[in-house]
Amino acid sequence: MSRNAPAVTEADLHAYVDGLLEPERLAVVEAYLAGQPAEAERLRAYRRIGRLLHQAYDPVLGEPVPAALTTGALRPPARRWLQAAAAAALFGLGGLLGWTLHPPDAGSQAEAIARVLVRPAAVAHAVYSTEVRHPVEVGAEQEAHLTAWLTKRLGAEVRAPSLQAEGYDLVGGRLLPGEDGRPAAQFMYQDGSGRRLTLYLRTSQWDSKATAFRYAETDGNGIFYWVDGPLGYALTGPADRAVLLRAAQAVHHQLNP
Known part of the structure; x- marks a missing residue:
């Protein structure tokens, strides 16, 4: 790892798991993990968890939205609230x-x-x-x-x-x-x-x-x-x-x- 490279953070590790790192930062994280086998195994476990969650819940996410939630009677603020609630629920899967x-x-x-x-x-x-x-x-x-x-x-x-x-x-x-x-x-x-x-x-x-x-x-x-x-x-x-x-x-x- 270059002496000038910022220290690897937990955010970097999660971005690595999600495949969101830029090439230069990816190289830094991979070099870090090469010397940290316990951390590397932890991230492999996170990826396995992600695959399991997708297997379990992707069919649910693909279900059609109930008609009652798509009618004109549902006002835009309420729709935004429902979207936010759905996003929060999805975010919470990893912790639950x-x-x-x-x-x-x-x-x-x-x-x-x-x-x-x-x-x-x-x-x-x-x-x-x-x-x-x-x-x-x-x-x-x-x-x-x-x-x-x-x-x-x-x-x-x-x-x-x-x-x-x-x-x-x-x-x-x-x-x-x-x-x-x-x-x-x-x-x-x-x-x-x-x-x-x-x-x-x-x-x-x-x-x-x-x-x-x-x-x-x-x-x-x-x-x-x-x-x-x-x-x-x-x-x-x-x-x-x-x-x-x-x-x-x-x-x-x-x-x-």
Whole structure:
């Protein structure tokens, strides 16, 4: 990096992620990232998050505007207000992460379950599985405290299944926002090579008999998800489908001995 070049700022890094840097500044940022592998990985995670958000919400943005909002009865100031509100909502997607736009009342029950489990689980995995310093809020050494805290916040008994037989140790967990303000949680597991799996869970309003294991893929990760009693689960990771299935079965068996 040139001594005369301004220091790389957080704004530069976000502009880099969005592809908005001028060529000269781009070269400066790339030189900076070449010596900062943790920062480079953080920005790769941001790009993955962006792709996931587009996959989740681009169909919604393409929906036709309701006729009631396009009639002459809607005055220009009101239209401007609606446009501003829409822009603010779109801007807030990056911060909301695991939140989804619609309650699970449209489409089939299976689609609704996927909407509140798969998308938030995938985004949460993309955000935290690459985190180096703070991948979890509470570490595995405080497992009893962690599960008691999450049980209280979710309003249902929460346990952290062991995946040691599958080669993964518990790293810890965290509280997350869920659909319609309902809290969710994430447990993180890591194997000897540093590869991570995350188990996303949140309270469910569906009959546990309604879903067996279902599988989805997004952004290079596999996700097995299911509903079991008062909670819905989504196990996410880069492992191949067979390995991920064995881990999901291990979770299910421990929760249903």
